[in-house]
Amino acid sequence: EVQLLESGGGFVQPGGSLRLSCVASGFPFQNYAVNWVRQAPGKGLDWVSTINAADTSYYADSVKGRFTISRDNSKNTLYLQMNSLRAEDTAMYFCARDGIVDDGCDIWGQGTMVTVSS
Amino acid sequence: EIVLTQSPATLSLSPGDRATLSCRASQSVSSYLAWYQQKPGQAPRLLIHEAYKRATGIPARFSGSGSGTDFTLTISSLEPEDFAIYYCQQRSNWPRFTFGPGTKVDV
Numbered sequence: 001e002v003q004l005l006e007s008g009g010g011f012v013q014p015g016g017s018l019r020l021s022c023v024a025s026g027f028p029f030q031n032y033a034v035n036w037v038r039q040a041p042g043k044g045l046d047w048v049s050t051i052n053a054a055d056t057s058y059y060a061d062s063v064k065g066r067f068t069i070s071r072d073n074s075k076n077t078l079y080l081q082m083n084s085l086r087a088e089d090t091a092m093y094f095c096a097r098d099g100i101v102d103d104g105c106d107i108w109g110q111g112t113m114v115t116v117s118s
Numbered sequence: 119e120i121v122l123t124q125s126p127a128t129l130s131l132s133p134g135d136r137a138t139l140s141c142r143a144s145q146s147v148s149s150y151l152a153w154y155q156q157k158p159g160q161a162p163r164l165l166i167h168e169a170y171k172r173a174t175g176i177p178a179r180f181s182g183s184g185s186g187t188d189f190t191l192t193i194s195s196l197e198p199e200d201f202a203i204y205y206c207q208q209r210s211n212w213p214r215f216t217f218g219p220g221t222k223v224d225v
Contacts, residue, residue: 035213044220045154045162045205050213058213094161102173103209104152108161 002026002107004078004095009112016085016116022078022095022109030073033098035105036080038091038114048093049080063089085116120144120208122218129223137193139221141206146186150209153182153191156220157202165204166191193223201225 008020022034036048049069050058057069068081078095092111099106121144131137141151149169154162164173166182169189179194193200206218 033213045156045207045217047213047215047217052213060214096161098213099164099167099173102164102167102171103150104164104167104173104207105154105162106164106173108163110161 004097004107004109006093006095006109006112009093009114011115011117012085013118014086014116017081017083018085018114020080020082020093020095020112020114022080024076024078024097027097027107029071029076032100034071034078035096035098036069036078037094037096037105038089039094039111040088040091043091046091050098051078082114085114087116090114090116119214120147120210120216122206122208122216124204124206124218124221126221127219129221130225131196131223132225133196133198135196137191137196137200137223139191139193139204139223141184141189141191141218143187143189143208143210147208147210149185150212151182151184151189152207152209153180154205154207155200155202156205162205196223 006022033052035050051069066084070079094111095109096105097107125140151169153166156162170182203220
């Protein structure tokens with residue numbers, strides 16, 4: 001079965017750090033671009049970061065310089081290192097595969113919740 | 119940044135009704151527009167890509183149209199499981215894609 005499974009969310013104080021992980025299974029992970037998309041409670045979807053198959057990374061302006069996306073193809077795992085966290089980073093974080101046949105985010109994980117609060 | 123607006127914010131319909139959802143972009147995105155469905159407590163699901171192409175496994179009652187700045191998602195006859203929030207996403211300047219604010223389809 002093709003799936004993504006996130007972990008690593010939790011409660012952290014402002015200025016703190018967290019590392020999210022997303023384990024892929026059921027498809028050749030190394031061939032795909034993968035994204036982090038977040039959703040604040042009761043709000044819409046917000047693109048955070050993307051890493052393509054060539055290991056090039058992209059960031060939303062709101063997280064640039066604070067978040068780092070990476071991948072370990074040997075472990076079929078995507079990461080998001082989040083530093084200098086702010087209250088406005090509180091959200092459900094989804095990893096999502098960028099489709100090759102279907103030009104969209106065609107596979108999503110179930111999400112991991114990050115809460116930044118003092 | 120390309121800004122997407124969606125209308126209406128809420129669409130109140132009944133099973134069997136036809137639903138027409140609109141998405142407008144602040145500048146042309148050609149046909150690089152996708153639609154997603156999200157139910158409470160779940161991740162989004164890709165419905166339509168490249169404005170009109172149904173994603174794998176999506177029922178034929180879902181259709182998309184439009185190009186440039188104006189797009190429409192149509193659900194021909196609402197099933198009970200279709201009551202959800204629908205988001206459009208522009209992919210014109212991949213990967214810096216943006217989402218619209220969503221349209222809630224409720225009973």
